[in-house]
Amino acid sequence: MTEKNQLVNLSHTRGDEQTNVYHRIAEGGFCPFCWENFQKNHKKPLLIQTEWWIATENQWPYQGSTLHMLFVYRDHVDDPTKVAPDAWSEFYQHILPAIMKRYHINGGGIYMRFGNTNITGSSVAHFHANLIVGGEMIEQPTSEDWLTVALGYKHKEA
Ligand SMILES: [Zn+2]
16 A cells, blocks of 8 residues: 555556656655656657646557557646646647647547545556547447546445
């Protein structure tokens, strides 16, 4: 079990490379999404940088996705209610349309987790949004074909 207000949750990293990078960051007590650390560790090109956001591809995309974008809020906040209203309008009116155009996205999902990473399944507490695009539906799909993301843990009845 990990601490509630930690910066990195190593129980939620995916794959050896991400685990190693985040382990090193966590040992230093750093936040991987604060700019001074992000720019050192992130190897994908920064597609959009504004006063509020960094838009880039996820270095460790979800399995089965054709595109996994990260939108990292510049300030270290852990909760979307702390995001500036102007930052939201910039996100929806400028950044998201630019990414949709660049990647010719005609269907996808956006999700944002916040707060206690022991509840959300997120590896990083610093507030960020994810955009995921999957493949096309196959004939007679089953739930096995769904692209799934971790939004938390299933509640277990006592
Ligand atoms: Zn941070």
